[in-house]
Amino acid sequence: LAYANVQLMPDPTIPSAETGTRHRTAERVAKQTGALVISISQQRSTISVYIGQTRYQLDAVPEVLAKTNQALATLETYRQRLEQVLTRLTALEFQNAVVLDDVLVVLQRAEMTTRMAAEIQRDCIELGAEGRLIRMQLTELIGDVPAERAAVVLDYHVDGEGAKAQLALEALHALPYRQLLEFERLAALLGYPRDVNPLDHSVSPRGFRVLSHIPRLPDQIVKRVVGDMDGLESILRASQRDLEAISGVGAVRAREIREGLRRLQEHNLVDRYLQL
Known part of the structure; x- marks a missing residue:
């Protein structure tokens, strides 16, 4: 604007609650164009941001x-x-x-x-x-x-x-x-009835969260393991052969899953001890 040596001239019929010329112009320009407009008041040391019908004044740093x-x-x-x-x-x-x-x-x-x-x-x-x-x-x-x-x-x-x-x-x-x-x-x-008693209602995890903590185990493999097994308890009881039978797992990943679950159990015991 300074380079072009012009002033913004928005529609004067647009309503504005601002009293200063600069802020009133900024509000009207924002309402008329929908653009983001920033108005800086050196006297009041304030910065106001306008966009559409919204006005926000920045707080001091x-x-x-x-x-x-x-x-x-x-x-x-x-x-x-x-x-x-x-x-x-x-x-x-x-x-x-x-x-x-x-x-x-x-x-x-x-x-x-x-x-x-x-x-x-x-x-x-x-x-x-x-x-x-x-x-x-x-x-x-x-x-x-x-x-x-x-x-x-x-x-x-x-x-x-x-x-x-x-x-x-x-x-x-x-x-x-x-x-x-x-x-x-x-x-x-989560899909449970409103009258259910959370303290008495037993639930079983599918295994998404625990399996996601095993390093280098892709999300797609996690989904396949959860989809083929009947919950986390079933995954924990699964043998090497059971896991290998799942599509995309194979011998190496089956061993990684079993070892990863064992390490997670050990780490959890340590974490619980440290929290005592």
């Missing part, structure tokens, strides 16, 4: 940094609690002693952790280059939480892997916070 660091501390607490319930769930899966309550606790914690990470990610966008270190910490903290959440749904959804499981994941993400605290609502997302 020190304020956003303070808020984001506090959110990171909260996220770290959420992640620690999630690790505890995941370790417990893994132990119960190897013992075939899972009840629905154990699954719902993991789903609830994983979703809360994911939502907190999404809020921090939005703050990082606002911080720009100032948020580089925070983005690194966020990546380290969130890790494979989304994948773990998805695997839990695949393991325990009543209808198994498929469109309904994907819809359950989307519905979980869309749940208001208050409903996320209601286990009856979470159970319904």
Whole structure:
């Protein structure tokens, strides 16, 4: 604009709640064109962003940094609690002693952790280059939480892997916070009746989550193993020959699966001991 030596002249009949000339023009241009418009006020030390009917005023960098660091501390607490319930769930899966309550606790914690990470990610966008270190910490903290959440749904959804499981994941993400605290609502997302008692209802995992922790085991092989075997307990009891009989597995992968499951059980025992 400075190079062209012109001014923006939007339609003056477009309604605007802004009082300053610069901000009023920016709002009208955004509404008229649908483009992203940035208005900077040197006098008030503010930056406002307009797009369509939406207006957003950027906060000062020190304020956003303070808020984001506090959110990171909260996220770290959420992640620690999630690790505890995941370790417990893994132990119960190897013992075939899972009840629905154990699954719902993991789903609830994983979703809360994911939502907190999404809020921090939005703050990082606002911080720009100032948020580089925070983005690194966020990546380290969130890790494979989304994948773990998805695997839990695949393991325990009543209808198994498929469109309904994907819809359950989307519905979980869309749940208001208050409903996320209601286990009856979470159970319904997995296809269980609302009147089921999560503390008494035994469930068995299909094996998606545990098998996904075995290094270098492709997702396609995980799906074939789960599809051919009758749940995680059946996979744990399977012999070398049983696993080799599954299409695409073969002798080498069958041995890797058996060894991987054995190591996962040992690591889980160590993790539970360290949490005591």
